[in-house]
Amino acid sequence: MNLEQAMQSFLLESAELLQEMESILLEAEADSITAEQLGALFRCMHTIKGSAGLFGLDDIVHFSHQAENLLDQLRDGKLQLDAELSGLLLRSHDHVKAQLAALEAGQPLPAGEAAAIEAEMAQRLQAEPPPSASTDETHPPLPSSDWLLTLRFGPDVLRNGMDPASFIRYLATLGEIKTIASRSSSLPADEHFDPERNYLRLELQFYGAVDAEQLDGVFAFASEGSQFIISPRTQLEQHLAQALSLGDAAEQQCSRQLWQQWGLLPEPQPAGETAATTPDEPPCTAEPLVPTAMANPPADSEGKTTRSSESRFIKVEAGKLDSLINLVGELVIAGAATSLLARRHGNGPLLESTAVLSGLIEQIRDQSLAMRMVPIGETFSRFGRVVHDVSRALGKEIRLQVSGADTELDKSMVDKLADPLTHLVRNAIDHGIEDVAQRRAAGKPDAGHLWLDAYHDSGSVVIEVADDGGGLSRQRILDKARQRGMLHGDSPLAEQDVFRLIFEAGFSTAAQVSNLSGRGVGLDVVKQNIEQLRGTVEVESEEGLGTTFRLRLPLTLAIIDGFLVTVGSATFVLPLDSVVECMALPEAALATAAMGRFSLRGEVLPLLNLRRFLELDGQPGHRQNVVVIQTGDCKVGLVVDALNGEFQTVIKPLSPLFRQLKAISGSTILGNGEVALILDVLALTQHARAQEHMLYLDGQEAASLLPDHWQHHNDGQTGKTS
Missing domain, CATH: 1.20.120.160 (HPT domain)
Known part of the structure; x- marks a missing residue:
């Protein structure tokens, strides 16, 4: 290092x-x-x-x-x-x-x-x-006292990026280094000398108002492979005995000579105690050492077991990781093309080889994507300080509770979630949670609560921002929408349709907008940011009890497991995690299917005919199939012509000309080189639910329920289903 x-x-x-x-x-x-x-x-x-x-x-x-x-x-x-x-x-x-x-x-x-x-x-x-x-x-002031330090820095201290002189320099800030000397009795010669290995041995006398714990802390970072003996001057004999036990006979002799020079051993030791020293041993040297500025440590070497903690993690530039994911995506496409050619030729050994290759590609894909997955807890942790500072500025008492911090999400998505989440959190603090007087009047505890939660659901990641504040007023939202000309007449609206109005640009029901936020102001930006990540925003609120914003996002933006379906001559891909089951559409169910409903084992599901919805040419075949998809708690059936099985899907972004298509989330390249569109399951589910609600309302009033971007599809389908 x-x-x-x-x-x-x-x-x-x-x-x-x-x-x-x-x-x-x-x-x-x-x-x-x-x-x-x-x-x-x-x-x-x-x-x-x-x-x-x-x-x-x-x-x-x-x-x-x-x-x-x-x-x-x-x-x-x-x-x-x-x-x-x-x-x-x-x-x-x-x-x-x-x-x-x-x-x-x-x-x-x-x-x-x-x-x-x-x-x-x-x-x-x-x-x-x-x-x-x-x-x-219990805690008397620390008196200044003398200390003895015997320092045996580990052999790999330089390889680990540390300079012993730096520790000595820091020690000098705590007191006075009275004497210091280096010992080099065991320094090898010739080819046995390793320039990257540490041979330094130090003896010190130190004076300062410190305790043993503080002195131990000075050398804590160099403890791996090192031996340090730190004792007060009053424990001289014990310290010398421990120091002598660390080295061989030559080091013991060297230490005795140094301590005699310092007056720690007043009389020379008997010759018998040093009889183990032979004339061939290197001479003992004890030279004064002056701490100098930190020098550049030698380059690291490989294969050192003492650095296992560092070798567990490697810091990689994000751009390199993105390039790897792109290459893996191209590998997936090439692998699909190879498998298709093998099936066409019917060569047994080639089919077996391509099957093994496909398995390896899938493992590489999963491992590569896993490297980009990071826990969302790092993003959540920022909001503890946001809640603390903003609530203090507003004079409110708010408790933040975080759960699901270990839920993993693609790093590129985590980075883009910070701003939308910050806006939702500040909104909840400023306009969602009441002040203490209002909470007391409503019979609530003085302290408001804000919850951040993340979890996996049906192949997606769900992030919730919830508060126990005053909630959204349905009537105030409707009144404000009519004032702005967003609604006409008194047509009844479903709850979700009412709450969607707060995401319109500049929409606000707050009686007073602060410099921090306004409930509804800027939520259009939140929605845009989430939709750019192929996600959706849902709102649940009960007036007087609180509000929950639920962000639903895909796990990754790069590669997914897909399920291929065919409608006419067009091929589409559904995210496999959202597919519940597939079946043939029974003839007995054709009548209810034409009405946009399907009975599945006693459960009535909304049904969406993709041929009609996408206005594709051609007539359906003799056999129609239903793919049941699920988003959250909602299931919807999609009518398609053919089921083509699983497919590893590399997501390619749409051209800017087509990014406003709500039913399409991207495209991919099939093994035969053709392009298939990836269907947006969340958008299709929303449309099927809105279509189901239409059946209970009259023509033009029903049409006003649907968002503007669905009007064209609705006009083409209402006549056939009503």
């Missing part, structure tokens, strides 16, 4: 520590903080300070040291965690995070609010009450 890799490891670990710190502070406000959490808070900032010291990042060391002092007082019970102190620690967290972000971007570290935050921390420390007698006995 080179220095750049070591820095990336430091930045990654620091980001994880800061995330842990933020989570603990936010949880502590919702519940009492435990001693373990207090200790974890201290260790987060202490570790960042120590790691920054190894890289000579003095600004980060200085600021984090002040925060560490505050957390130390908090851990010892000398300070109590309240809202103000929690806010101060969160601001400290933000400043360190900004410093690390600037460091990663290669920019100067920002000053920001450092001076103001440090002044508040100093005021807090000065204002702390004098400790009681029991506190004095």
Whole structure:
């Protein structure tokens, strides 16, 4: 590992520590903080300070040291965690995070609010009450004392991207290094010398107001394969005995000579104790060592078992991974073409070979897609701070509850979900959840609740943003829509159709729009962003009880398992995860099928004839088939001519000319080179449900129920079904 890799490891670990710190502070406000959490808070900032010291990042060391002092007082019970102190620690967290972000971007570290935050921390420390007698006995001030350190850095410390001199430099910030010497009694010669191996042995005398735990923490990052003996000067004999047990006879002799020079061993040891040393052994050297600036560590070598934790993860550029997925997609298409040729020629060995090849391609496809799948919990974790800051600004008390954080989704989709989710969360906080006075008047608890949940359902990922606020007013939405000229007359509308109105651009029912959000304002952007991901947005709300926004998204945007169907001369693909079952359409069911219904084992399902819906030429064959698809709790039957089985589908985006087609979500290339369209199951399900609702209403009123983009299809089908 080179220095750049070591820095990336430091930045990654620091980001994880800061995330842990933020989570603990936010949880502590919702519940009492435990001693373990207090200790974890201290260790987060202490570790960042120590790691920054190894890289000579003095600004980060200085600021984090002040925060560490505050957390130390908090851990010892000398300070109590309240809202103000929690806010101060969160601001400290933000400043360190900004410093690390600037460091990663290669920019100067920002000053920001450092001076103001440090002044508040100093005021807090000065204002702390004098400790009681029991506190004095439990946590007395640390006196300055002498320490002995025997340091045997591991042989791979340089390969792991660490410089022993950096640890010594950081140690010097905690006190005074009185004496230090290096020992090289076992340095090999000639071809046996390995320039990437560490042979450094150090002996130190240190003076400072520290304890053993702090000194151990200095060398925590180099503990792998290393041996460190740290003892107070008062335990001289025990320390020397332990140090002598680490080395061979030559190292023992070298150590004795050094300690005699320092006065730790006043009299020379008897000759009999060093009889094991032979004239052929290399001479003992003990030279003063002055800590210098960190040098670039040697390049890494391969095959080292001590670095197993690092070898488990490899950081790959996102562009390279996208290129791999594209190549896998082309491999899937080429494999399908090969399988088709093998079936046409009927060659047995060739068919067997292509079957094995198809299996391997499927495994490569699954593994490649799995590399792009990431838990959505990383996105969810951001909203803890959003809820904290926005609710405080509005004077509300809101509790965030997250579930399903381990649900995996394509990384490209996760990145694009941040903005829509942020808007929905801020909307719920600002206009969804009432203030304390309104909640009390409604008989609700003072604290409102906001839920974020994610789960898999029917081959899709569902993300829910729910609140227990005032809910959506159906009547206010209708009144506002009529004022804007969006509705005419008093035609009854289904609940989902009413709620869809809030996604129109500029639509809002809020009596007062704040600078944060307005219930309905900007939801058109949320809908557009989700639809670009081939997803849909559903709304459930009950006035006075709360609102739930449900985002339904496909698992991936690259490759899916598809099911091929034929209608006339056209071939279409349905996502296999949404297909429940297939069957021939019985002649006895033709009459009800013409009415847009189908009875499946006593369950009446909406039925959509794809030939009529897509206005395809030609007449249906003697045998019609039904493919039952499911989205959420809704099942719909699709009437097709032929069922062609499963097919690995590489999703190709549509041309901009056709992106407004709601029934088509993409295209793919078949093994014979033809293009097949991928049907949008969610859109088809919505249309079939709207068509079913039409049957209970009269002509023109029924047509007004359907969204504008379905009017053309409805006009072509109403005459045939009514």
